[in-house]
Amino acid sequence: MKYVDEYRDAKLARGYARALARAVTRPWTVMEVCGGQTHAIVKYGVDKLLPGEIELVHGPGCPVCVTPIEWIDAAVEIASLRDVIFCTFGDMLRVPGARGDLFSAKAGGGDIRVVYSPMDALQAARANPEKQTVFFAVGFETTAPANAMAVYQAKREGLKNFSMLVSHALVPPAMESILSSPANRVQGFLAAGHVCTVMGYTEYEPVARKYRVPVVVTGFEPTDILQGIYMCVKQLEEGRHEVENQYSRSVRREGNAEAQKLVRAVFRPIRRNWRGVGEIPESGLGLTEEYEAFDALRRFAVVPQVREGPSECVSGEILQGLKKPGECPAFGVRCTPERPLGATMVSSEGACSAYYRYRGARHEP
Amino acid sequence: MCLAVPGKILSIEGQDPLLRSGKVSFGGTLKNVFLAYVPEARVGDYVLVHVGFAISVLVPEEADRIFRYLAEIEEGDFLQGEEAS
Numbered sequence: 001m002k003y004v005d006e007y008r009d010a011k012l013a014r015g016y017a018r019a020l021a022r023a024v025t026r027p028w029t030v031m032e033v034c035g036g037q038t039h040a041i042v043k044y045g046v047d048k049l050l051p052g053e054i055e056l057v058h059g060p061g062c063p064v065c066v067t068p069i070e071w072i073d074a075a076v077e078i079a080s081l082r083d084v085i086f087c088t089f090g091d092m093l094r095v096p097g098a099r100g101d102l103f104s105a106k107a108g109g110g111d112i113r114v115v116y117s118p119m120d121a122l123q124a125a126r127a128n129p130e131k132q133t134v135f136f137a138v139g140f141e142t143t144a145p146a147n148a149m150a151v152y153q154a155k156r157e158g159l160k161n162f163s164m165l166v167s168h169a170l171v172p173p174a175m176e177s178i179l180s181s182p183a184n185r186v187q188g189f190l191a192a193g194h195v196c197t198v199m200g201y202t203e204y205e206p207v208a209r210k211y212r213v214p215v216v217v218t219g220f221e222p223t224d225i226l227q228g229i230y231m232c233v234k235q236l237e238e239g240r241h242e243v244e245n246q247y248s249r250s251v252r253r254e255g256n257a258e259a260q261k262l263v264r265a266v267f268r269p270i271r272r273n274w275r276g277v278g279e280i281p282e283s284g285l286g287l288t289e290e291y292e293a294f295d296a297l298r299r300f301a302v303v304p305q306v307r308e309g310p311s312e313c314v315s316g317e318i319l320q321g322l323k324k325p326g327e328c329p330a331f332g333v334r335c336t337p338e339r340p341l342g343a344t345m346v347s348s349e350g351a352c353s354a355y356y357r358y359r360g361a362r363h364e365p
Numbered sequence: 366m367c368l369a370v371p372g373k374i375l376s377i378e379g380q381d382p383l384l385r386s387g388k389v390s391f392g393g394t395l396k397n398v399f400l401a402y403v404p405e406a407r408v409g410d411y412v413l414v415h416v417g418f419a420i421s422v423l424v425p426e427e428a429d430r431i432f433r434y435l436a437e438i439e440e441g442d443f444l445q446g447e448e449a450s
């Protein structure tokens with residue numbers, strides 16, 4: 001497939017691996033922010049091509065993983081109501097809340113439908129005027145334009161039976177939260193190419209300057225990631241800390257202006273909780289006043305109750321680059337993709353699940 | 366979850382710019398894709414598609430930068446090696 005196959009070329013990958021080996025003189029820790037990149041790194045063994053000096057740690061960039069437990073509980077509560085059609089992306093079904101997951105709510109009789117796009121949920125609302133259709137809007141900046149469009153169209157059409165449970169997260173505040181932690185080990189970032197396709201990368205420029213960290217906007221295929229690491233390590237070796245764009249075939253500095261316009265009309269930044277990580281100011285999206293009638297929590301008068309109990313799961317530390325999956329005592333023993341204890345095991349883009357799938361239960365850490 | 370897949374636009378329909386959509390081929394598999402966020406897109410362009418929406422038009426001139434970049438650094442490293450020896 002064009003724009004895919006050429007970026008999976010083994011010769012090109014080895015070329016970058018050799019260039020990296022020549023460029024590196026000291027140990028460096030680099031974080032890939034996005035779960036899609038984590039998945040590709042572990043699947044294609046990108047980390048195994050790197051010289052020993054470079055350690056990759058996996059970031060918080062899986063929106064499924066960081067959806068707070070209380071939001072899963074709210075989803076289960078709403079999805080179990082009579083005359084509700086609850087639409088969600090498939091990866092949310094098995095995410096454990098404090099009181100079960102959406103999969104069991106479906107088995108219990110909830111009308112829960114897996115959709116490919118928020119527009120499919122909108123279509124379900126149009127087709128079933130006697131019922132309430134709710135869409136579980138989970139995602140980062142990449143997904144926000146699609147979700148914004150669904151709400152925008154619902155208002156334009158005057159649909160009274162469509163609403164959204166919004167659990168949107170924003171990447172730059174999470175990166176700042178990692179960088180400002182005293183335990184931080186991350187020296188350079190690969191920023192998520194799809195997030196930047198929508199938002200551009202001007203937001204990262206002050207972050208790179210303030211924390212003196214290089215940020216390289218990077219794509220998702222194995223050689224994209226290797227080139228991104230090379231560009232990042234080159235900056236580290238030369239003492240630079242700039243924002244560079246590896247993924248220029250899709251990302252422009254200012255991003256996608258049309259998409260940003262609609263996102264800004266429908267959503268506004270709010271404080272939010274990241275599962276395992278905690279609250280981060282201005283790191284989520286809520287509906288603006290003009291669209292708040294489409295908020296499912298309001299419509300069904302559901303109040304999410306925070307209750308993160310004690311657990312042996314260390315996914316919070318994994319999401320902040322402080323630990324790797326192999327360091328969790330439950331990994332592969334009490335926690336597997338079939339019976340996940342924590343969110344990084346649930347989604348195929350979570351670091352625990354990626355290691356389990358491609359490296360097995362007993363991989364070398 | 367944030368997966369976005371490149372595909373080629375085969376046809377475009379819709380007058381309302383917000384409802385513009387098109388048939389996009391992903392290695393032979395056809396899907397209907399919303400094009401509201403890529404007003405500049407034309408038939409024959411490759412777009413990056415996420416949850417049913419095109420979020421960018423891929424730039425052909427940038428697509429092989431990954432090869433040129435490697436060739437440049439290899440040449441640079443080679444020259445440096447020459448100087449050192």
Ligand code: SF4
Binds near residue numbers: 312318325332336342
């Ligand atoms: S292996 Fe399971 S329990 Fe351990 S950190 Fe990962 S998700 Fe949590």
